[in-house]
Amino acid sequence: MKMLAGLLVLSVLAAVAxxxxxxxxxxxxxxxxxxxxxxxxxxxxxxxxxxxxxxVCPDGLVWNSNINNACDWPDSRK
Incomplete structure (x- = not known):
């Protein structure tokens, strides 16, 4: 279990880096x-x-680069 927790911490640190x-x-x-x-x-x-x-966008929304200034519903980004 400690090994699994250690791997999780390492993967989070790698993502941040x-x-x-x-x-x-x-x-x-x-x-x-x-x-x-x-x-x-x-x-x-x-x-x-x-x-x-x-x-960070509110729950359920994602950043929409197409409009470049708003969080939007995931299906709207297509």
């Missing part, structure tokens, strides 16, 4: 800048004051 934080523009401007989360369809990045802030 491979996640890439996007580079945001220094000035956000009037239009917000968003990036999809490459490791989680429920997450996305929003730039705020030159820093990427990780956000």
């Amino acid at each position: 491979t996640a890439t934080t996007p580079t945001c523009p220094e000035d956000d401007g009037a239009t917000p800048v968003f990036f999809p989360d490459d490791t989680d369809t429920h997450g996305y990045w929003e730039c705020s004051n030159g820093k990427a802030v990780h956000m």
Whole structure:
């Protein structure tokens, strides 16, 4: 059981280590800048004051890169 728990911890750490934080523009401007989360369809990045802030869509919704500013129903992304 300890070995299984250890493997789970290692896999979570590996997922976090491979996640890439996007580079945001220094000035956000009037239009917000968003990036999809490459490791989680429920997450996305929003730039705020030159820093990427990780956000998560509400339960049941996923980030929709097609509209690039909203969480949406999974079937709507097609």
